[in-house]
Structure formats: structure tokens, C-alpha cells
Amino acid sequence: MKIVCIVERQRRASIKRPPTPDAEDETDREPTIQEIINIKLIESGEKERLKELLRERLIECGWRDEMKALCRAHARKKGRNNVTVDDLVHVITPKGRASVPDSVKAELLQRIRSFLSSTAL
Amino acid sequence: MSSRNSGYTTPKPCKHLANYKLKHGLQGYNLIQDFFKINPYGRTMIDKSKTEMPRCSFCLGYQGRFYMCLICSSMSCCSSPESNHALFHSQSCVGHEIAVEMERAELYCCVCCDQVYDPDFDNSMTCKHLMGLPGSGNGVVLGGGLRLSKRKRLDFGVDLDLKRTKRLVLSRDQRSKSCFPLGLRGFNNLGNTCFMNSVLQALLHAPPLRNYFLSDRHNHESCRIRSTERLCLPCDIDIIFSAVFSGDRTPYSPAAFLCSWWQHSEDLASYEQQDAHEFFISVLDRIHQKLGKANVVKENGDCQCIAHRVYSGLLRSDVTCTSCGFTSTTYDPCMDISLDLNMGPCLPSDYMSKSNKPNASTADSTLAGCLDLFTRPEKLGSDQKLYCQNCQEKHAAVKQMSIKNLPLVLCLHIKRFEHSPVRKMSRKIDRYLQFPFSLDMKPYLSSSVVKKRLGNRIFSFEGDESDISAEFEVFAVVTHSGMLESGHYVTYLRLRNQWYKCDDAWITEVDEGVVRASQCYLIYYVQKVLNNKGGEDLSCHPMSTRADAFVPIAGCC
Numbered sequence: 118m119k120i121v122c123i124v125e126r127q128r129r130a131s132i133k134r135p136p137t138p139d140a141e142d143e144t145d146r147e148p149t150i151q152e153i154i155n156i157k158l159i160e161s162g163e164k165e166r167l168k169e170l171l172r173e174r175l176i177e178c179g180w181r182d183e184m185k186a187l188c189r190a191h192a193r194k195k196g197r198n199n200v201t202v203d204d205l206v207h208v209i210t211p212k213g214r215a216s217v218p219d220s221v222k223a224e225l226l227q228r229i230r231s232f233l234s235s236t237a238l
Numbered sequence: 239m240s241s242r243n244s245g246y247t248t249p250k251p252c253k254h255l256a257n258y259k260l261k262h263g264l265q266g267y268n269l270i271q272d273f274f275k276i277n278p279y280g281r282t283m284i285d286k287s288k289t290e291m292p293r294c295s296f297c298l299g300y301q302g303r304f305y306m307c308l309i310c311s312s313m314s315c316c317s318s319p320e321s322n323h324a325l326f327h328s329q330s331c332v333g334h335e336i337a338v339e340m341e342r343a344e345l346y347c348c349v350c351c352d353q354v355y356d357p358d359f360d361n362s363m364t365c366k367h368l369m370g371l372p373g374s375g376n377g378v379v380l381g382g383g384l385r386l387s388k389r390k391r392l393d394f395g396v397d398l399d400l401k402r403t404k405r406l407v408l409s410r411d412q413r414s415k416s417c418f419p420l421g422l423r424g425f426n427n428l429g430n431t432c433f434m435n436s437v438l439q440a441l442l443h444a445p446p447l448r449n450y451f452l453s454d455r456h457n458h459e460s461c462r463i464r465s466t467e468r469l470c471l472p473c474d475i476d477i478i479f480s481a482v483f484s485g486d487r488t489p490y491s492p493a494a495f496l497c498s499w500w501q502h503s504e505d506l507a508s509y510e511q512q513d514a515h516e517f518f519i520s521v522l523d524r525i526h527q528k529l530g531k532a533n534v535v536k537e538n539g540d541c542q543c544i545a546h547r548v549y550s551g552l553l554r555s556d557v558t559c560t561s562c563g564f565t566s567t568t569y570d571p572c573m574d575i576s577l578d579l580n581m582g583p584c585l586p587s588d589y590m591s592k593s594n595k596p597n598a599s600t601a602d603s604t605l606a607g608c609l610d611l612f613t614r615p616e617k618l619g620s621d622q623k624l625y626c627q628n629c630q631e632k633h634a635a636v637k638q639m640s641i642k643n644l645p646l647v648l649c650l651h652i653k654r655f656e657h658s659p660v661r662k663m664s665r666k667i668d669r670y671l672q673f674p675f676s677l678d679m680k681p682y683l684s685s686s687v688v689k690k691r692l693g694n695r696i697f698s699f700e701g702d703e704s705d706i707s708a709e710f711e712v713f714a715v716v717t718h719s720g721m722l723e724s725g726h727y728v729t730y731l732r733l734r735n736q737w738y739k740c741d742d743a744w745i746t747e748v749d750e751g752v753v754r755a756s757q758c759y760l761i762y763y764v765q766k767v768l769n770n771k772g773g774e775d776l777s778c779h780p781m782s783t784r785a786d787a788f789v790p791i792a793g794c795c
Binding site for chain 2: 155
């Protein structure tokens with residue numbers, strides 16, 4: 118749970134920050150631990166495997182069907198031509214995050230932990 | 239690739255996409271063609287570099303959805319409507335409005351903040367993968383020199399000429415007291431032969447097969463095989479057709495047929511209960527053996543014997559290496575499709591209190607579920623590692639089945655008998671299977687399955703089989719009740735929208751509810767286009783005025 122909290126906090130901070138056209142200033146800063154982990158996950162291909170595992174679990178437990186139903190309901194309410202992808206993502210994301218089963222969270226965390234322990238940071 | 243869309247109506251492009259196309263045409267699409275990848279799990283994406291993490295040019299963030307501008311290739315992220323850097327990009331660089339989403343390889347309009355569709359984009363992305371060009375990571379291996387026909391003509395080749403129809407079909411039989419349609423006749427059980435009786439009923443009423451024999455295409459009196467080899471199963475079948483359609487309602491004893499079949503298949507000759515499916519396949523096999531050689535084989539290698547013309551389909555098997563994504567494709571003919579019972583919908587999730595999902599163990603299996611299971615990508619076990627041509631080593635693989643060509647008559651075999659050679663035990667699965675009377679096989683066709691694998695695209699897949707009917711109607715259901723060793727087969731036939739139960743010698747009218755509730759084992763579907771006149775009562779009208787009952791169906795081009 119610890120790692121997830123850190124990532125959440127970091128992300129929230131970056132969202133609130135306004136976009137700066139001079140991105141060159143930022144390249145000098147040290148990469149955060151989250152970034153390093155992310156890089157390692159991507160480079161080793163583990164991120165792709167984890168994503169695939171997550172997809173499988175979320176389909177198995179009916180979460181994806183639930184989200185599909187929510188999307189349909191939203192599209193019906195707003196009218197088919199008044200809905201954009203951005204809009205749907207924005208509306209569904211909080212509900213989606215809230216309804217991920219604990220067992221799925223635990224399994225993925227376990228996988229990430231064992232990955233981290235097996236790789237040099 | 240055909241630009242004809244089947245079932246997809248291309249959404250109208252937004253003005254930004256239209257402007258982009260006017261100015262840049264296909265330039266941008268072609269530039270990123272090589273970055274379009276399909277990962278081993280079947281996900282399509284844009285992948286510029288396997289090792290580098292994409293970063294937003296605005297905030298250097300590495301999370302959220304990423305969009306790559308089709309004009310300047312800069313990367314922008316989008317995490318929320320307030321933090322949509324793709325939108326900012328379009329605002330800061332005039333004209334940079336169209337981007338591609340990295341994770342799914344789909345077009346996005348930064349101004350409309352919505353996904354947009356362009357068949358040219360989809361064509362550009364997927365053309366290499368569909369053509370199987372070297373270096374694109376996909377090989378297409380055709381088994382046995384089969385040529386993939388670009389367009390399959392609806393050429394049934396079954397002669398339905400009026401003039402040659404047997405005389406006995408014309409006359410209304412005065413002996414017949416019942417109002418049952420012609421062709422319904424019970425079979426006596428000759429000693430555990432319900433497996434044979436049930437399948438015979440299903441064969442007798444398969445419209446193309448019935449039409450073939452009733453049009454006198456194989457006359458047992460003038461058969462050459464019979465005079466030379468003495469054994470000809472098609473002749474015995476012809477005799478049964480004559481007997482069943484004669485109008486005589488007294489139960490018939492197919493003793494001669496049984497004896498003939500025993501002689502054809504010595505290993506199955508006994509009074510023991512046999513498996514109906516095995517019997518069905520063996521009968522088709524014997525028909526092919528007798529009639530297959532005589533028939534001229536067409537250039538594309540398909541056998542033209544009546545058994546193949548009616549029941550033969552083609553299955554496609556795609557095996558993908560999980561290490562590099564290389565897919566190898568093979569085609570295999572099939573006379574039926576054997577389906578495993580799917581175990582119903584998934585387990586309920588307790589936190590979603592509002593949803594009312596039934597428990598997996600109590601939910602019913604559906605035919606759609608079984609077909610889904612059949613076409614689902616299956617991870618081959620670690621003990622089944624296959625040699626990958628691309629990697630030159632053995633790797634774990636994913637296999638996916640789909641149907642390339644549908645037969646005229648589709649036999650779906652539900653695998654209810656489980657044999658375990660290890661434990662030397664067999665058991666029967668009694669689980670109820672819900673099946674529809676009208677079946678649309680489109681989602682299970684190769685064109686649909688492979689299309690889905692390529693992501694969310696708008697285009698038609700190599701000679702899209704939209705001129706092939708994928709709609710089927712049920713006409714016969716062979717059911718099994720009881721236990722493995724001591725069960726009983728019964729066939730339900732649908733004639734003129736009325737269901738009849740054929741239980742050995744006893745034929746009775748039943749409600750469709752009875753059929754729906756039965757334990758199906760072999761379900762026979764016929765292509766809807768063939769079924770329209772198939773259910774007509776042949777006894778009620780003289781042939782001369784009922785010309786359309788045997789209309790030769792022109793091949794459609």
C-alpha cells in the first residue's frame with residue numbers, strides 16, 4: 118500500500134501544476150524513485166506483463182463489464198453525440214478506481230514487490 | 239484491401255480531421271506505420287522505443303494517456319480535462335490538431351478532445367499485418383495448398399432439379415392417417431441403437447442432404463459402386479430416404495443399414511451403446527470414402543462429395559509467440575465443431591453490491607459462451623512450448639481459433655463425455671446448456687476474430703465475407719439423457735416451425751419449451767438462406783405448382 122500512496126501523491130502534485138512551455142529547466146532535476154521504478158518496469162517488460170495480468174483479473178471479476186455498463190448509461194444520459202472519450206474517462210475513472218477488488222490490488226502489489234526485490238535500484 | 243465496409247458505418251470526420259487530411263493526406267500515417275505494433279497478448283499500440291519511457295513535452299510527466307502529434311511527433315499527456323496537454327499543444331502550435339494515442343494506436347482530435355476514425359488510418363496501420371509481409375512479424379501458412387478464396391460464392395452445387403425428384407414424394411399417401419409432414423418416421427431400436435436412430439433422423443432432415451437424395455442424385459438401383467464393391471453406404475442411406483419419405487408411418491427397422499455400417503466399421507460393430515457423435519462422423523467419413531474419389535476435385539483442393547459439400551467447414555488457428563509477437567496461421571478442414579462447456583459467468587464481486595451476478599456454479603452455460611470459449615485466446619501451457627520461427631527458439635505461446643469458412647449445415651458437438659486416460663475413468667457432464675434457435679456465427683468468423691485482434695479499426699478484412707450468410711437456424715437437436723454407460727439418445731426435429739420428438743419408434747409433437755429444456759449433445763444448424771423452403775410440407779402440394787420448393791439457388795457474385 119505504501120508505494121501506491123507515494124505514487125498517488127506525486128501524481129496529484131503534477132496534475133495541479135500548470136504547464137510550463139520551458140520544459141528544458143526540468144531536465145536537470147534528479148529522477149524521483151517513482152520514475153526510476155517506472156523506468157525499470159518498462160525496460161524489463163514487467164510493466165506490460167503486469168498490465169496484462171491486471172486486465173485479466175479485472176475481466177474475470179466482472180469489473181470491465183461493470184465499467185462498460187456505466188459508460189453506456191452515461192452515454193445514454195448525455196446523448197450519443199455529446200459524449201467524448203475524455204469526458205467518459207473523466208467520469209468513469211473515479212468509480213473505476215474505487216471498485217477495484219482488494220484481492221487484485223494485493224496481488225499486483227505483491228508482484229511489484231517481488232520485482233523490486235529482484236532488481237537492483 | 240477492400241474499401242468496402244461491412245457492418246461499419248464510418249463516423250463523419252470532425253472538421254479538424256478533414257482539414258488535416260486535406261493538407262497532409264496519408265503522410266503522417268505512413269510515417270508511423272512501422273511503429274504500429276501488436277504485442278504478444280494481442281494489444282495494438284504505437285511503440286517508438288521499447289526501452290524509453292514516453293514523456294510529455296509540457297510537463298515531462300510519464301503518466302496518463304499519451305498522444306503523439308501527427309505533424310511534429312511531439313508527445314503530450316492527458317490526465318484530466320483540466321490537465322489536457324494534448325489540447326495545449328494544439329493551442330500553442332496552430333494546425334497541430336490530430337494525434338495518435340500511443341497505448342491503443344487510435345486517432346485523436348486534440349481540439350474535440352475525442353477519438354476520431356479514419357479508414358485510411360486503419361488501413362495504413364494494419365495492411366502489413368494482414369498481408370503477412372516479411373518483417374512485419376506475421377506469417378500465414380496455408381495447409382495443404384489451400385488457396386484463400388477472396389470471395390466465396392454461394393454455390394451449393396446441389397442439383398435441385400424438379401424433374402428428377404422421386405415420384406413417391408409427389409403422391410399423397412392415402413395410408414397416412416396422421417397430419418405429420420412427410421418424412422417423419424420412427425426407427426425401431428435394434429438393441430442399443432438409439433445412437434444410430436437419433437443421428438439418422440438428423441441426417442434425413444438436413445435440407446441439402448435431404449434434397450440431394452430426394453433428387454435421386456444417388457440411386458441405389460443404378461449405383462456403380464454397389465455393383466462392383468457390393469458395399470455402398472450412400473446406397474443404404476438412399477434406401478432409408480425412400481422408406482422414410484414413402485408416406486408409410488409404421489416404424490422402420492434400419493437393420494440393413496446397421497449391418498452395412500458394421501461392415502464398413504468393423505471396430506465399432508457390436509451391440510454396445512455407441513457415441514452418437516462418433517457415429518455421425520463415421521457415416522460422413524464412409525460417404526466421403528465412397529463418393530469422394532469419383533467427384534472431380536476443384537482447383538482449390540476441396541472435395542466435392544456430398545458429405546463435404548454439406549458439412550465441411552474450415553478452421554483457422556493462430557499461434558502467437560509470447561516473446562516476440564510473431565503469429566503463425568494454419569487452416570484445417572472440419573466436419574463439425576466440438577465445444578467445451580463454458581462454466582457460466584464469472585464470480586460475483588461483493589463490493590459491487592448493486593450488481594446481481596449469479597454464482598458461477600449455479601449459472602447456466604450458454605452456447606454463445608461455449609463459442610466464445612472456443613475462439614478465446616488460450617495460453618498454451620509451459621509444457622507445450624512451441625518453436626518460434628522468428629526467435630529461433632522455443633517459447634510459451636498463445637493460440638486462438640476462429641472459423642474461416644462456415645459449412646451449409648453446422649454440427650455443434652457439446653463435449654459432455656470426459657475421458658481421462660490417466661485415471662482410466664470417463665464421466666458425463668450433465669450441466670444444462672442454453673442454446674438459441676437462431677444463431678449468428680459472425681462473431682466467431684476469422685474475419686471478426688482477427689479484426690478484433692487488431693484493435694478498434696474501421697475497415698473490411700480481406701474479402702470480407704459479408705456476402706456469406708453467417709445466420710443459421712436450428713433444425714435438429716440430438717439429446718442425451720441418463721448416465722455414460724446407460725443413457726438414451728432422442729432427437730428433436732423442427733419441421734415447418736413445429737417441433738417433433740423422435741424417440742426411436744415414437745414420433746410425437748412437442749412444444750419448443752421441451753426442446754429448450756433438453757440436454758443437448760449435438761445441435762444441427764442450417765444456413766438461414768437454405769432453410770426458407772426447407773420446412774415446407776412436401777406432401778400437401780403437387781410438385782408442379784410448388785416450383786419454388788426446389789429452386790436452384792444461383793451462386794451469388
